[in-house]
Amino acid sequence: MKWSNQFTGRLQGIDFKLVSWLQNIPRGLIYFLPWVLLFPFVRFSKFHDYAEQRLARGLAWGIAVPFLVLNFVPGALPRYSMPVIAPASWLLAMGCAGPALQWPWEKGTRDDQTWAKIVALFVGVGLIVGGIGYPVTAVVLRNRQQVKKAAAEINSVVPPNETLYAVDPEYQPVFFYVKAPLEYVSSVQELPADARFFLVQTDKETEATNTSRWASARAHLRARVRDYRKRELLLFEVGP
Template structure:
């Protein structure tokens, strides 16, 4: 009996190893579904979600996918990739809802996790790639943004995919086009989501640090890297140049200059908020952040490479958060490289805490238990939020109620014209067909109902556009931002 036990243990280890290899994808899918799907479309749109959704609806109505519009005005504060994605989700599903709008964000998070367990397996190993995927799925930053249709979930995921492809190819000792071209495509898409600068800092920060550590900075001067730069910037310019040519150059330049100079200037600077940027930015890395203090005993060369990657992640994170107009979420593109780095760290079997934290070793079994506990807690949070918190939060909705007021007055088969409405998220819920115009004079003669801002109420009441008839005020709305809109009806001529 004694001589058979080692054999049974060996068979068990082999079986478990193969089982885990086959089940890694299933684990990732289960964790993702538990955290990101419950209650995904149950809450009304909030924050900046309307700026991603309303232009998508307008694109589908007008067929103009080049210039995004919020109401009757072009929207150039952000490139249109997220608007395109939402429009595609609406078109492919045939449903316009919060769920179909937010699903692309959740899917982007999933794609990165699957990229970790597939492309990252050779460099990180079976355990390391799975841990990196779970770290990516279960952190405060992604669990917040991945349930909203916001820019962060999309462009942070694109940056993460670009980095995974690059670091996996680099660790496999690939060069040339195999190293640069595939990441360039995802970085180009990132430009179309956010703009041509922010995410590049978080990609090239760790890339340059790793190359410098290995004395391979010459890879940045290769023809293939130059081609990659042309691809990524070319993808952005392929949209930007035609869109700008069809728009007011002066206005577009003013909007873009404000987007960049407004962040680095000291106007509106608040020291109490700025000093909290780094601590609040680190919250996005919870609950895994304390494990970053772990150390391992390996050859100096391996530790040097590991420290170089950490430096390349930390420097852009700190620099971005030190910008006067920065917000904590600006550091979120570091989540992808940080998940790789921490997965690589936790994959070691000889982990220990630093001397100032007792210096005790962390056995692989305890490491696995900690990871399981954190992941299970994340899943419980996702399920509890979707099944318990969301129904309670729905009782405090502030946007959808205004659409219900309009729906009670405007028939679903009659067009509602919105006169220069600016950003009004409740318009997404209005059932009547929406049409946008810039001024009251642009309203058609056969208009039945139109909506104006409170500042234009007097003009709407006194206009002779439908003489001898006069528009009549039928509803006054004051939204949660204290903005006032007024709904008018136009009597039919006798």
């Protein structure tokens, strides 16, 4: 339910930002640096086996079409296209082993020794980035993960065995990290009589505070949760 609602929100273009959307393809290509720089030099005709040529073309289509489609979805994020790294790695491995890498100005002959040095250089760069760059980045970003911080605030209030009701929440990535079971409702009036915890957006604060939905109880504001978009979600608990 969490995944379906969040993905639906992305398809509907909720929280759409044109500048970020235009950067999807360049940012998606960065995930496969430096190897993506070699793809323009792969020549399908250099595969001697016809079956390999067909496989290489199939992999190319299997990379290009999903990559473009996923990154053109309104509200999509570059990481959604990361699964194409698998066929991209396969195709590039075939090109290196073929060998099917060739400079545009080469006519009939290949400089295999130069390509071997380039591939070795890229392997070295990949090892350095993977061994040093990623751990350093993880440490730097640890305290900047606003989504997980917001989820931690919710988890500190809502027990994991209590249902958390989200009232017309739109797209909220924080829900991926909430431990309590989630239920979605369209309005405060749709909250069940036994609801104990619920979330609303700021425009529904007055309604949530003053609702007479519960005869012998009322909603108490427990937390104001701010996510990476600087938007607030209000967490209420129903009690005496």
